[in-house]
Amino acid sequence: xxxxxxxxxxxxxxxxVQELYLSTLGFSGWQLGxxxxxxxxxxxxxxxxxxxxxxxxxxxxxxLRMAVDAVASGRRDLVLVVGLEKMTDVSQARRRYWxxxxxxxxxxxxxxxxxxxVYGLMAARYAAEYGPVRDALSEVAVKNHANGALNPNAxxxxxxxxxQASAAPAVAAPLGLYDCxxxxxxxxxxxxxxxxxxxxxxxTPVYVVGSGAGSDALAIQSRASLTRLDASRRAAEExxxxxxxxxxxxxxxxxxxxxxxxxxxxxxxxxxxRRGSAARLTLSGATRIGGRMPVNPDGGLKAKGHPIGAxxxxxxxxxxxxxxxxxxxxxxxxxxxxxxxxxxxSGASAAVHLFSTEGA
Amino acid sequence: xxxxxxxxxxxxxxxxVQELYLSTLGFSGWQLGxxxxxxxxxxxxxxxxxxxxxxxxxxxxxxLRMAVDAVASGRRDLVLVVGLEKMTDVSQARRRYWxxxxxxxxxxxxxxxxxxxVYGLMAARYAAEYGPVRDALSEVAVKNHANGALNPNAxxxxxxxxxQASAAPAVAAPLGLYDCxxxxxxxxxxxxxxxxxxxxxxxTPVYVVGSGAGSDALAIQSRASLTRLDASRRAAEExxxxxxxxxxxxxxxxxxxxxxxxxxxxxxxxxxxRRGSAARLTLSGATRIGGRMPVNPDGGLKAKGHPIGAxxxxxxxxxxxxxxxxxxxxxxxxxxxxxxxxxxxSGASAAVHLFSTEGA
Numbered sequence: 001x002x003x004x005x006x007x008x009x010x011x012x013x014x015x016x017v018q019e020l021y022l023s024t025l026g027f028s029g030w031q032l033g034x035x036x037x038x039x040x041x042x043x044x045x046x047x048x049x050x051x052x053x054x055x056x057x058x059x060x061x062x063x064l065r066m067a068v069d070a071v072a073s074g075r076r077d078l079v080l081v082v083g084l085e086k087m088t089d090v091s092q093a094r095r096r097y098w099x100x101x102x103x104x105x106x107x108x109x110x111x112x113x114x115x116x117x118v119y120g121l122m123a124a125r126y127a128a129e130y131g132p133v134r135d136a137l138s139e140v141a142v143k144n145h146a147n148g149a150l151n152p153n154a155x156x157x158x159x160x161x162x163x164q165a166s167a168a169p170a171v172a173a174p175l176g177l178y179d180c181x182x183x184x185x186x187x188x189x190x191x192x193x194x195x196x197x198x199x200x201x202x203x204t205p206v207y208v209v210g211s212g213a214g215s216d217a218l219a220i221q222s223r224a225s226l227t228r229l230d231a232s233r234r235a236a237e238e239x240x241x242x243x244x245x246x247x248x249x250x251x252x253x254x255x256x257x258x259x260x261x262x263x264x265x266x267x268x269x270x271x272x273x274r275r276g277s278a279a280r281l282t283l284s285g286a287t288r289i290g291g292r293m294p295v296n297p298d299g300g301l302k303a304k305g306h307p308i309g310a311x312x313x314x315x316x317x318x319x320x321x322x323x324x325x326x327x328x329x330x331x332x333x334x335x336x337x338x339x340x341x342x343x344x345x346s347g348a349s350a351a352v353h354l355f356s357t358e359g360a
Numbered sequence: 361x362x363x364x365x366x367x368x369x370x371x372x373x374x375x376x377v378q379e380l381y382l383s384t385l386g387f388s389g390w391q392l393g394x395x396x397x398x399x400x401x402x403x404x405x406x407x408x409x410x411x412x413x414x415x416x417x418x419x420x421x422x423x424l425r426m427a428v429d430a431v432a433s434g435r436r437d438l439v440l441v442v443g444l445e446k447m448t449d450v451s452q453a454r455r456r457y458w459x460x461x462x463x464x465x466x467x468x469x470x471x472x473x474x475x476x477x478v479y480g481l482m483a484a485r486y487a488a489e490y491g492p493v494r495d496a497l498s499e500v501a502v503k504n505h506a507n508g509a510l511n512p513n514a515x516x517x518x519x520x521x522x523x524q525a526s527a528a529p530a531v532a533a534p535l536g537l538y539d540c541x542x543x544x545x546x547x548x549x550x551x552x553x554x555x556x557x558x559x560x561x562x563x564t565p566v567y568v569v570g571s572g573a574g575s576d577a578l579a580i581q582s583r584a585s586l587t588r589l590d591a592s593r594r595a596a597e598e599x600x601x602x603x604x605x606x607x608x609x610x611x612x613x614x615x616x617x618x619x620x621x622x623x624x625x626x627x628x629x630x631x632x633x634r635r636g637s638a639a640r641l642t643l644s645g646a647t648r649i650g651g652r653m654p655v656n657p658d659g660g661l662k663a664k665g666h667p668i669g670a671x672x673x674x675x676x677x678x679x680x681x682x683x684x685x686x687x688x689x690x691x692x693x694x695x696x697x698x699x700x701x702x703x704x705x706s707g708a709s710a711a712v713h714l715f716s717t718e719g720a
Contacts, residue, residue: 019573030390033461034416037591037708040575041582047594049573050709051422052414056394062411066426073432075571101393211435213379213409215400222401231397234407348397349410 008191009202014043018076020050023063023083024309029090029098039082056102057258060312061342061351065211067192077194083313084187102345104219116180118220118346119259120172125226126261134174136279138165140260141178143288144296148303150330155184155305179260184305188314195359206323210354212238218348229347232269239352244360247271251335252294252322254315256343257301266341289330297322297330312342312351319355368551369562374403378436380410383423383443384669389450389458399442416462417618420672421702421711425571427552437554443673444547462705464579476540478580478706479619480532485586486621494534496639498525500620501538503648504656508663510690515544515665539620544665548674555719566683570714572598578708589707592629599712604720607631611695612654612682614675616703617661626701649690657682657690672702672711679715
């Protein structure tokens with residue numbers, strides 16, 4: 001939260017912030033409740049209205065959506081979005097349960113299906129429908145590790161080779177160790193303001209020009225397909241419905257790569273790659289920084305890490321840096337329009353936001 | 361959810377609902393996650409954006425606030441708010457922990473202070489500052505049980521006497537058994553629409569004309585006073601700031617009486633009674649149905665019950681019934697303007713809404 005306030009170009013009085021939207025799956029594995037009030041108090045403005053938004057791994061994207069609504073309603077003109085997760089101070093057993101309940105319980109969790117297992121099924125099915133996918137999965141991991149190595153806030157800052165990724169021990173076949181995001185601690189914060197308010201504090205605001213969300217059946221057996229997340233498709237459709245630009249105008253994307261296969265699905269679900277073409281697109285290098293459509297320049301969930309409640313917020317923070325030209329060695333040249341994509345559970349919910357250097 | 365849809369006078373197509381705001385502390389004591397997606401699926405519109413809002417016992421009030429923002433933003437014109445809690449299908453030990461974490465952990469919960477204990481301290485301090493309070497606490501219980509007896513959806517539908525209330529076994533002195541709300545299962549749902557949309561479905565919509573929220577320090581030792589909840593005061597101030605009427609124009613209130621003392625504090629915090637005068641006001645009969653300022657005509661948390669996530673939503677449902685003249689034997693005659701007040705934890709957060717039969 002401190003950095004969100006400090007990164008405002010002309011400084012800001014905390015008492016000026018009107019509401020706080022906290023995204024977290026639950027402090028310390030649910031060991032502390034009433035989290036939004038704690039966050040307001042720690043921010044140093046304990047009387048401020050504060051609310052917790054929780055949508056599994058998509059909590060951050062939905063908290064941003066609520067904040068954007070609040071400002072668009074005209075009732076508030078400056079609000080704070082905070083995403084955080086402290087995942088490592090609970091036991092692995094507790095963490096498994098804490099995370100596991102975000103998937104279907106009756107038919108998946110209690111039958112032993114983990115999140116890696118669900119995405120492993122998706123990867124296997126994707127390969128069955130569209131052909132071999134191992135190289136493309138490894139390329140996602142290699143690219144995101146390379147990007148993470150350029151991000152001083154990334155959990156993993158070391159590049160890996162495609163051979164390392166492909167030869168890694170299996171976690172849930174066909175997914176191996178480097179196909180899975182790590183367990184991370186982390187936090188991110190954003191100030192969301194009405195345009196005229198934002199311009200009081202900076203000459204280079206970043207505009208939110210689209211917001212979309214969608215849901216799907218929780219259990220994968222109840223879904224239409226294993227090779228797409230319809231929640232993502234719906235979220236993108238809503239976000240672009242009134243947007244001032246089209247998919248082809250995007251300069252980069254931050255997508256929810258909790259597993260490498262998820263990045264491939266995202267490109268297709270969001271409509272930037274045709275069905276079955278994401279592997280080829282990825283292997284072409286198009287999604288690297290410097291490519292035609294960079295994806296996850298901050299390292300993504302794979303290398304930056306996936307502190308649950310923080311992830312969706314930190315995606316927007318990366319966009320904020322990039323669209324202001326402040327992303328350093330991982331800067332996407334001339335980036336002016338970007339998309340963030342945050343998924344909950346194994347695709348039961350998704351939030352998509354569009355950003356631009358120009359207001360709508 | 362079914363009843364929310366059915367109570368719309370001209371019926372409604374579920375696919376027409378654009379977003380779902382789910383208020384719950386957590387399905388079955390956190391045994392099922394990703395609750396908002398489950399709710400969208402059960403509603404029969406699984407693609408609909410859905411988000412969970414959790415602010416301890418104030419979750420319902422904050423979910424309504426998010427829904428009102430969404431509609432006021434102009435981005436959606438028909439959304440659904442669902443509040444629910446199934447409190448009885450977890451063990452008492454688990455339930456104690458699940459509820460307990462909504463208070464301060466380090467200085468209260470781990471030291472053995474329960475929520476009844478916190479409100480017991482407030483009641484003792486209130487008596488020390490303003491004089492004997494036992495009769496007024498009992499009158500709150502008697503009144504709310506009498507109102508609950510007129511509400512077919514109330515958990516307790518039996519009247520009690522003031523002697524019964526005063527002679528009940530102590531729970532946390534000075535609070536006895538009848539000063540405490542019960543552990544209840546329950547759910548409530550609301551459709552929130554833009555005015556022009558609402559009028560497509562009914563000739564008698566109820567308008568939300570004010571929304572306010574506030575926070576306070578989580579630990580009671582960090583607060584300015586034990587005899588007021590500043591979160592409630594702040595929430596009321598925000599709600600009335602742009603409201604089309606004043607406190608004196610209210611026809612009734614739904615306040616958060618998790619313990620009887622909380623109803624007295626609420627009357628003062630909301631500004632409808634002067635400091636130290638709520639006991640006298642209550643004993644005068646003014647807060648009974650038929651009195652000058654009826655409070656909790658549905659029976660309140662005390663008699664209707666307090667299924668955590670449902671409470672704030674069900675308060676607004678009571679307002680919906682009353683302002684349309686449909687509250688049957690507990691109808692507040694000629695009710696046109698009302699207030700709901702929903703508190704989280706022991707006062708760490710609060711949401712207040714104002715309603716009217718006329719648009720702002």
